[in-house]
Amino acid sequence: MSVATPMAISFAAPAGLLALLAIPLAILALTASRRRATRYAVRFPAAATLAIAAGTVPAWRRFVPTGLALAAMAALAVALAKPQHTVAVPVEGASVVLVTDHSGSMAATDVEPDRLSAAQQAATTFLGQLPAATRVGVVTYSDGPDGTRTPTLDRDVIKQTLEAQTAAGATATGEALQVALGALAPNGRAAARPVSAIVLLSDGKTTSGRDPVEVARTAKRLKIPIYTVALGTADATIPNPVSPLSPPIAVPPDPETLKQIADISGGRSFTSDDAGQLRGIYRTLGSRLATKHQEREITSSFAIGGLILLVAAGLLSLPRVGRLP
Template sequence: MSLAVPVAISFASPLAFLALLLVPAILLLRSAAQRRARRHAVRFPGVPVLAGVIGHEPAWRRHLPLAVLLAAVAALVVALARPERTVAVPDERASLMLVLDASRSMEAEDVEPNRLEAARRAALAFLDKIPERVRVGVVGFSDRPYTVVRPSPDRTPTEGTIRSLEPVGGTATGDALQVALDALPRRPAVGSRPPTAIVLLSDGQATDGVDPLVVARRAGAARIPVFTIALGTPDGVVPGGPFGGSLPVPPDPETMREIAAISGAEAYEVDDAERLKEIYERLGAQLSTKSEQREITVMPAFAGLVLLLGAAALGVRRQGRLP
């Protein structure tokens, strides 16, 4: 899983860029020196003939040593400004709870091979890719939360629970969210709360237990976001309808969006197994990492030194002196 974040470059000492005024200062001094040299030059009548024999040197070649020297000054000034880059690093304090619907409607095969198996594979891939020290737990539920693993760096119990889920019964989304909320770390007496979040995957409307929107408000008050994934298509069906027919089991994206919005998170709608894996991967990167500033002074400093040596070599080679 990529832990990349949008690249952002900042500078710890931006006032150092004032040193770039050295560039026009050097140009002015060189121009003044050249004018002075022309005023005091001694002319010899044979110089034009000698110049014709030697040939004319391109202007860019004459100015190349100075240009390289100015580039070296600019690079060293950038190094003095102490550039920093924003990178994503694992947040070892993070605790996540996966809340997985294992109600009977998850037998629907509108998402291949079926909803529950697609959810199982995506959740296991999620566990395999997030940083090892991030604590992850799981709640499996149908008409009640019937299996709970508290957040832990040990993935074995969580993986075992996910593999053991079987579709049966109704959908007690609110009860499952409350159990997940209770399993996450409480606010410490001193210091900030460790990063925590809940990822809820469900395909249907809640049929049992407490109203999930009530629990979503509790999560929002505790600053624990509940990211929701509504899985399935409107055409999903399972056996058990009237007269031996099929029973429609469309997802309920409206309620899932409300849960996410109330708790301060994002909602997703998925009707494809590959898309489900992509969303889990995105959430894994978002919830298990944090942005950190890393100084990258060494790169412009090295470039400045290389350019400085290059300018010196060009000056000595062309004129027998430094530029």
């Protein structure tokens, strides 16, 4: 799948737009010529008879050619300015690693049908938005990283790893991020390479392993941004695993830490408390990551359009078949 969405139009030679000033001048000249023709019109008593003999000309036949000619002038003037638009194109060889939390708190149902299922569905959306040439890896974790795939073009392998998750255990976000960094920068050094990024989804505070904020500093040194998504609502709970009669356990997300991770590494942070919103975030990330913006000239489109309009104006202004002898 290739991403090539036009975003904005700019001009390489904006001075060419000055040619648009010829349009109002042409309108003024046309208006003046018609007034002059009316002023010097000669009254002819047999005009009605001649009109019947020559036939009537529809009103649109008098105005449409002029309109087309003016439109042609506008298109050709824009062509002189060398218009170009910005498109997002895939970066060949780019790699992205999904880091997904499946700790026990991901069983919470504050996000329908539950946090983990919503995360899996959103990840599938993300994969569908990435360019086909982008390599994707995955690190799933709870007490520690337990499902790891190095970046690959095989989307099915990634989907299988994501679907194999079950909600259980603690939250070792720092350990998972370190494994993801190792997959993107095996030598531990920043190097000239295609775009690399990490997308982290978690719903809770780190409860075991290394500090994820320190890993984010390493990611900054390696020039690998981390995009974070905090999933869940502040009042979410899960049943107490010790006893169903015990009070439920609160499992609020930790957007503050995730934002700190994103800011330090050079990425962006998002929050979501709704499955649809989460898919939207992943869709946006999928369309933005592993792409770059390029300027592409579209002068020929305006030039061809202007010539077509000019030819149409000429054809419609030709005299009708059938004249007075």
